[in-house]
Amino acid sequence: MSTIVILPDQTTATLPKVSYLNKEYGLKSWLLTGDHKRIAVLYMISITFFFFIGGAMAGLIRLELLTPPSDLLAADTYNKVFTAHGIIMVFLFLVPSVPATIGNFLIPIMVGAKDLAFPKINLLSWYLYVVAGIMILCVLSFGGVDTGWTFTTPLSTHYLNTHVVAAGLAVFVAGFSSIFTGLNFIVTIHRMRAPGMTWFRLPLFVWSHYAASILMVLGTPVLAITLVLVVLERTIGIGVFDPTKGGDPLLFQHLFWFYSHPAVYIMILPGMGVISEVISTFSRKRVFGYTAVAFSSVAIAVFGFFVWAHHMFVMGISSYSALVFSLLTMLVAVPSAIKIFNWSATLYKGSITFETPMLYAFGFLGLFTIGGLTGVFLGSMGMDIHLTETYFIVAHFHFVMVGGMLMAYLSGVHFWWPKITGRMYPEGVSKLAAVITFVGFILTFFPQFLLGYLGMPRRYAAYPPEFQVLNVFSSAGASVLGVGYLLPLLYLTWSLKYGKIAGPNPWQATGLEWQIQSPPLTENFVETPIVTHEAYDYEWLESKKGSEVPTVG
Amino acid sequence: MDSHTVAAQTAEAAHTEHEHPAFLRHHFASVEQQRETATFGMWLFLLTEIMFFGGLFCAYLIFRNWYYPAFVDGSHSLHIWAGTLNTTLLIVSSFTMAMGVHASETRMRKALVGWCIATIILGCGFLCVKAYEWHDEWVEHHVPGLNFSPEGFMKVNPDYPADKPLQLDMAEKTQVYFSLYFAMTGMHALHMIIGVSLLTILTIRAWGGAYTSGHVAPVENFGLYWHFVDIVWIFLFPLLYLISRHQ
Amino acid sequence: MAEAKHHDEPTHHEEHIVSPKVYLLIGAALLVLTATTTAVSYVELGDFNAVVALAIACIKMTLVVLFFMHVKYSSKLTKLTVGAGFLTFIVLITMTMTDYISRAWGRW
Numbered sequence: 001m002s003t004i005v006i007l008p009d010q011t012t013a014t015l016p017k018v019s020y021l022n023k024e025y026g027l028k029s030w031l032l033t034g035d036h037k038r039i040a041v042l043y044m045i046s047i048t049f050f051f052f053i054g055g056a057m058a059g060l061i062r063l064e065l066l067t068p069p070s071d072l073l074a075a076d077t078y079n080k081v082f083t084a085h086g087i088i089m090v091f092l093f094l095v096p097s098v099p100a101t102i103g104n105f106l107i108p109i110m111v112g113a114k115d116l117a118f119p120k121i122n123l124l125s126w127y128l129y130v131v132a133g134i135m136i137l138c139v140l141s142f143g144g145v146d147t148g149w150t151f152t153t154p155l156s157t158h159y160l161n162t163h164v165v166a167a168g169l170a171v172f173v174a175g176f177s178s179i180f181t182g183l184n185f186i187v188t189i190h191r192m193r194a195p196g197m198t199w200f201r202l203p204l205f206v207w208s209h210y211a212a213s214i215l216m217v218l219g220t221p222v223l224a225i226t227l228v229l230v231v232l233e234r235t236i237g238i239g240v241f242d243p244t245k246g247g248d249p250l251l252f253q254h255l256f257w258f259y260s261h262p263a264v265y266i267m268i269l270p271g272m273g274v275i276s277e278v279i280s281t282f283s284r285k286r287v288f289g290y291t292a293v294a295f296s297s298v299a300i301a302v303f304g305f306f307v308w309a310h311h312m313f314v315m316g317i318s319s320y321s322a323l324v325f326s327l328l329t330m331l332v333a334v335p336s337a338i339k340i341f342n343w344s345a346t347l348y349k350g351s352i353t354f355e356t357p358m359l360y361a362f363g364f365l366g367l368f369t370i371g372g373l374t375g376v377f378l379g380s381m382g383m384d385i386h387l388t389e390t391y392f393i394v395a396h397f398h399f400v401m402v403g404g405m406l407m408a409y410l411s412g413v414h415f416w417w418p419k420i421t422g423r424m425y426p427e428g429v430s431k432l433a434a435v436i437t438f439v440g441f442i443l444t445f446f447p448q449f450l451l452g453y454l455g456m457p458r459r460y461a462a463y464p465p466e467f468q469v470l471n472v473f474s475s476a477g478a479s480v481l482g483v484g485y486l487l488p489l490l491y492l493t494w495s496l497k498y499g500k501i502a503g504p505n506p507w508q509a510t511g512l513e514w515q516i517q518s519p520p521l522t523e524n525f526v527e528t529p530i531v532t533h534e535a536y537d538y539e540w541l542e543s544k545k546g547s548e549v550p551t552v553g
Numbered sequence: 554m555d556s557h558t559v560a561a562q563t564a565e566a567a568h569t570e571h572e573h574p575a576f577l578r579h580h581f582a583s584v585e586q587q588r589e590t591a592t593f594g595m596w597l598f599l600l601t602e603i604m605f606f607g608g609l610f611c612a613y614l615i616f617r618n619w620y621y622p623a624f625v626d627g628s629h630s631l632h633i634w635a636g637t638l639n640t641t642l643l644i645v646s647s648f649t650m651a652m653g654v655h656a657s658e659t660r661m662r663k664a665l666v667g668w669c670i671a672t673i674i675l676g677c678g679f680l681c682v683k684a685y686e687w688h689d690e691w692v693e694h695h696v697p698g699l700n701f702s703p704e705g706f707m708k709v710n711p712d713y714p715a716d717k718p719l720q721l722d723m724a725e726k727t728q729v730y731f732s733l734y735f736a737m738t739g740m741h742a743l744h745m746i747i748g749v750s751l752l753t754i755l756t757i758r759a760w761g762g763a764y765t766s767g768h769v770a771p772v773e774n775f776g777l778y779w780h781f782v783d784i785v786w787i788f789l790f791p792l793l794y795l796i797s798r799h800q
Numbered sequence: 801m802a803e804a805k806h807h808d809e810p811t812h813h814e815e816h817i818v819s820p821k822v823y824l825l826i827g828a829a830l831l832v833l834t835a836t837t838t839a840v841s842y843v844e845l846g847d848f849n850a851v852v853a854l855a856i857a858c859i860k861m862t863l864v865v866l867f868f869m870h871v872k873y874s875s876k877l878t879k880l881t882v883g884a885g886f887l888t889f890i891v892l893i894t895m896t897m898t899d900y901i902s903r904a905w906g907r908w
Contacts, residue, residue, distance in 0.1 A: 115580035117590045183597045190877060191590045192580075218888045221601040225608035229736070236698035238732035240612055246620060246726040254896045255608050305891055309899065321899035528582070589875075596878060600885040607889045614893060615900050633838065640834050648827035651818075651868045658817045773870075780868045787860045790834075791853035795841035799849070 004282065004353050005506050007424065013501035015422045019519040034119030035522055039126050040105035041420070044413075046126070047093050047101065048489065050133055054088035055485065057081050062444075062478040065471045070461035078461035079146035080162070084136075086149025087167065091174045092133055094405055095263065098270035099216075100129070100181055102412045103209050105420060107185055109513040109520065110203050112194025112529045117187040121180050128177035135170035139163045148459060150260070153241040153252040157233040165234055168227040175220045175227075178266070182216030185209050194512075196531035200294070203511055203535050204287055207294040208273025211301035215262040215269075219305070223259035226252060250316055257308040265304040267401060268368075269297060271408030272339055275361050278411050279343050281509040282358035283350025286536035289342040296335035303332040313384045322381055329379030336372055340365065355507075356427060359434040360411035367403025367441065371396055374449065389459075392452025398445045407437070410488065417492065418506050422518045423499030429491050437484030443477025510541050576768045588770045595774040599781045602744075606785055609740065613733050613792060620726040622719060626706045627730035628796035629713050630695065635686050636794035639679050640786065646675035647783045650776045657772040662765040665772070669756040672779070676749045683742055690731070697732040734793055741789060744782045751775060816873045826867045833860050 007013075020037045030038055060081045064072040073081060104122065108115050116122050139145055145167040147156040156164050189202070189210050230252065232238045239245030241252045280287045287293055309317055309325040343365060352358070374396040377383045387393065417425050447470040452458075456467045463471070505514040512529055513520075533540040574584065581587040617624045653668035694702040703724035710716050719727070755775055758764065764772045837856040841849060866872040871882055 113580065117580075118594060119580065121594075179601055183594060183601075186597055187590055187594045191586065191593060214884075217597055217601055218604055218885070221603075221605035222608050222892065225605050228740075229608070229612070232732075232736065238697045238736065239728055240616070240732055240736075246616070246623075246729045248615065250899070251612055251615060254899065255611065258608075258892055258896075305888065306895065309895075317899040318902040318905065320902040320905060324895075324898055523579075592874075593877065593881070596881045600881065600888075603885045603889050604892070607892050610889075611893055611896055614897070618900065637834065637838050641831060644827060644830045644834065647830075647864060647868050648823055651823045651827075652820060655817065655820055655823070777869055780864050784861045784864055787864070788854075788857050791837055791841070791857050795837065795849075795853055797849060798841040799844040 002353050003355060003427075004284070004508050005355065005424075005427075006503075006508060007500055007506055008503040010500055013503065015501060016517045016519070016521075018521060019422065019517065020522040021422075021519050023522045032123070034115065034123060036104050036108055036116045036119065036122055037420075037520065037522075039122050040101050040103075042126050043096060043100040043104060043129070046130060046133065047096055050088050050092040050136075051485075052489075053137075054085055054093055055482065057085035057088065058478065059482065061085060062475040064461055065463070066475045068463050068465045068468055073461060075461045076146060079148070079459070080144035082459060083146050083148050083167075084140055084144060087136060087145075087171065089401075090149055090263070090267075091171050092129070092136065094267040094401060095174075095178055096129060096181070097267070097405065097409045098274060098412055099185070099209055099212060099266075100125070100177075102274065102409075102416055103185065103270055104181070106416065106513055107188055107206060107209060108192070109516065109524050110206050110511060111189060111192060112197050112512055112525070112531060113188060113192040114523045114525070116184045117192060118180075118184050122184055125177045125180040125184070128173050128180070132170045132174035132177060135166060135173065139166045139170060142166075150256065151227070151230060151252075152256075153230065153233070153249040154243070157230055157241050157249075157252075165231050168230050172224050172227045175224050178216050179220045182213035182220075185213040186217065189213075194529045194531055197529075198531075200291065201531055201533070201535050202294075203273075204276035204290065204293050204297070205270075205273035207297045208269045208276070211297040212266045212269040214298075214301050215266045215304060219259045219262035219266070222255055223263075226255040226259070229255075250312070253312050253315055254309070257311045258305075261308040261311065262301075262304045264397075264400070265300050268405050268408075269300060271364070271405040271412075272297070272336075274408045274412035274415070275343060275364055276339075277509075277511070278357045278361045278415050279346050280536045281415070281507050282355060282361070283347050283352050284508075284538055285346055285350040286534075286538065287342065288345035288348075289338075290535065292338055293342050296338045299335040300332065303328070303335065307332050307379075310379050310384070313381050314388050326379060326381045326384075330376065333372060333376050333379070340369055340372075354431075356425070356430040356434055357411045357415035359431060359438075360407045360414065363434065363438045363441075364404055364407045364411065367399050367407065367438075371399025371401075371404055374399065387452055389457055390452035391448040391456045391458055394458050395445050395448035395452055398448070403441055403445070410434070410437070413488070413492070415507070416513075417495070418502030419513055419518050419520070421496060421499070422502055423495050424502045424506060425488075425495045425499060426491050429487065433484050433487035433491070436480060436487070440477050440480030440482075440484050444474050444481050445477070447471070447473045447477075508541065508545075510536050510538060574767060584767065588773075591770040591774055592777070595777050599777060602781060602785075606737075606740065609733065609737050610788070610792075613737065616726075616729050616733065617792075617796075620723065620729060623706070623723050623726035624730045625797045626710065626716065626719060626724075627695075627727045627734070628794060629710055629716065629798070630693070630705070631734075631794050632686060632689070633794055633798065635682050636790050639682050640790045642675050642679045642682070643783045643786050646672045646679070647780050649675065650779045654769070654773050654776045657759075657764045657769045660765040660767075662759065662762055665759045665765060666756055669752060669759060673749055673752050673756065676745055676752070680742060680745055680749070683738065687735075687738075690735075695727075695731050697728045697735065701728050701731065703727055737789055737793070741782065741785055744785070748775075748779055748782055752779070818867065818870060818873065822867060826863050829863060830860055833863075 020035055030042065033039060060073065064070070064078055070078060104116070142163060145162045145164055147160060147162070147164055151164065151168065189206060229240055233241050240247040241249050243249065276287050276293060307325055307329045309321060310329045313322050313326070374392070378387060378393065378396060414425060414430060417423070451467055451470045454467065456463055502518050504517050507514070512531070515529070516525060577584055577587060581590065649668050649671040653665055653672060656665035656668055690696055691700065693705060694700050703721070706719045706724040706727050707721065709718055752775060755764070755771060759772070833856055837853055840852055845852060865882065871878055
């Protein structure tokens with residue numbers, strides 16, 4: 001199998017003498033850092049930790065669902081488990097996954113800056129994340145919360161005695177972590193681009209993060225006030241969501257989904273940015289239709305604000321309003337589809353190689369397309385009435401979030417691993433893990449489309465026996481998927497010590513981050529770069545290579 | 554020579570020629586960039602605040618439509634003199650804060666401190682009036698969830714004798730009005746308290762001369778925050794206090 | 801669209817210091833508008849009371865934003881940012897209202 005990887009001579013190569021990793025030593029230098037790269041690493045460790053806790057919850061769910069009766073977990077406990085899975089995976093993993101790790105690391109470098117606009121706020125963002133995480137762990141230890149990650153009223157405000165307030169406050173804190181990250185990105189991208197780095201020379205990764213950041217800044221505060229109202233409702237009993245006092249439980253859902261729908265775009269857009277970079281690099285071709293892809297990112301962000309009530313079609317909103325939202329939902333699928341078409345066109349007649357990041361990207365293309373299309377089915381009100389609150393919904397969002405976003409995250413982690421650590425991961429076992437993940441994913445989640453279509457409700461610990469076969473497939477797939485996710489944890493850690501030295505540009509990629517050493521210096525650039533070439537300019541790269549002597553160390 | 558590579562030195566040389574004051578952070582190339590960036594960051598933060606209060610305004614709009622008579626009666630029970638006074642205090646405090654920014658821009662240290670202290674006093678005045686009002690509402694059993702009683706609204710209001718007393722079911726809805734009243738004025742007051750606290754720190758630093766030697770951004774950006782809190786009140790006042798006062 | 805900010809001379813708007821006279825004028829206008837809105841609330845206008853009150857509040861807000869917050873003298877980016885914030889707020893209000901307004905219309 002051919003590869004584009006070119007590594008320096010391993011017998012003489014060493015890591016650079018000075019980099020952001022060894023500039024300063026000691027715990028304080030990490031915990032009080034302003035360096036966006038170190039903060040990215042801190043984030044990477046934290047979200048990996050929470051990912052595996054959320055994954056353990058998923059394991060419990062699939063174990064319970066092996067058999068029809070609720071025999072492993074009592075129904076209330078099962079509710080707590082899937083709530084924990086949802087809250088952790090959405091707020092503590094998916095929302096910060098690419099932006100807080102890869103985004104934090106790369107945005108300043110990609111625009112040609114020394115750091116993000118507000119380094120201290122960046123660090124504050126991480127601390128808020130950690131506090132939120134600790135609060136969630138406390139909630140779990142003290143008995144959990146069983147409202148579902150959606151905190152739907154009046155269940156969450158009037159009918160439960162679990163730790164709703166603490167969980168709500170934890171999500172509130174996590175929300176501000178997200179807001180500050182987004183704020184930092186927007187300001188950095190607007191105001192700190194290097195000379196010559198015009199908007200349309202930016203990598204599409206930056207455009208995606210810009211769009212996602214707009215959503216973070218404008219959407220998350222509405223979630224914050226919603227959670228405050230839930231807390232007030234539970235503690236003081238103000239009555240805004242209580243029908244007996246004249247309130248409206250649906251108001252909660254309007255305000256909650258006003259954030260939570262844009263949230264799904266917050267989660268996916270950065271992943272789409274990764275895919276743009278990876279597909280271009282491993283096709284040796286500029287992204288087809290740069291402008292279309294850039295504008296479609298912003299379009300997704302804008303349209304994403306207009307469709308939230310498609311989560312509420314059966315909840316009691318007026319049919320007229322539902323009609324409006326259903327029509328608008330059809331519209332929001334278009335920019336995502338544009339991206340898929342453009343990525344496909346990028347592949348066409350490219351020189352494609354199948355390194356691990358590219359394998360994950362291919363997985364993304366197929367699985368996100370399926371997930372996205374099923375989203376269109378669900379956006380159509382007539383279908384949604386039958387499919388909502390069934391496993392069809394569960395399958396839909398796992399296809400886009402796990403098959404889409406998580407694969408994009410892994411693609412990005414592998415793609416920029418050499419830049420972040422200076423070392424390559426082991427290509428053989430990583431390809432194996434990618435394939436295992438893909439197979440495990442399909443086995444886990446495709447049966448759930450069928451289950452949903454056949455009528456199995458979601459969030460149920462027990463189900464009728466006729467659904468068991470498909471559930472067993474799904475649980476079997478989950479164990480394969482678990483292996484697929486565990487492997488990177490192991491071999492990436494291994495590679496920190498034993499991986500091959502990568503050099504500045506093992507992938508022969510364009511982009512400012514590949515023109516500096518791996519790992520980078522704390523200040524990123526020795527001299528401020530002056531940009532004169534377009535994004536994905538492989539001809540420029542070729543001409544540059546001709547006059548370059550590769551040295552490392 | 555490859556002119557496309559990560560270029561030589563022009564930015565660095567230009568940078569050392571400008572003044573390099575102590576407050577210039579190293580990831581910025583100039584004081585102008587730092588100042589513009591900080592202001593832009595503050596505006597984005599204010600956007601989050603617009604959306605944060607937005608949820609409350611959304612709730613208010615819906616329930617005012619549903620329970621208009623209850624909202625009228627609830628509004629009539631507030632002291633209009635207190636609301637008008639508070640609005641005046643905040644508008645004047647916005648003026649004094651703007652003057653403070655001006656003093657920072659024109660490097661007048663004592664004037665800056667003076668204007669900041671005036672703003673703090675006016676802000677504290679606002680909070681005192683608010684505290685008085687809230688105490689009053691507590692005494693009248695208008696605090697939702699804690700000691701709320703709709704009885705007062707089922708009798709004739711002496712200040713508004715033409716108001717018909719409410720039936721029980723609509724009288725109970727005044728609790729929704731007061732929930733929103735306390736949520737909105739409470740959230741606003743929290744932002745005022747945070748503002749006054751930050752301003753106190755700024756004033757102390759201003760006394761030491763921190764903001765009258767070119768480093769205007771902190772005062773300017775705090776000013777933006779303060780004006781925003783004023784704008785929220787500019788909307789809260791008519792929405793909460795001035796519902797159908799004509800009799 | 802992008803400029804290399806740190807190579808330009810300080811952009812014009814940073815040097816523009818608003819004069820205290822303007823602040824005084826705007827402050828006075830705001831106080832007058834406050835008195836007006838309080839006074840008008842005592843006049844019977846039916847549904848228009850709310851419209852007038854909100855309109856006056858919007859005018860006051862505009863004055864504060866443009867002059868006290870210097871947006872009149874700020875960059876296009878600042879103006880765009882403020883606009884984006886208001887637009888999103890309007891989207892939240894209006895699209896939520898599509899539900900509440902039409903609930904009583906009955907099923908089709």
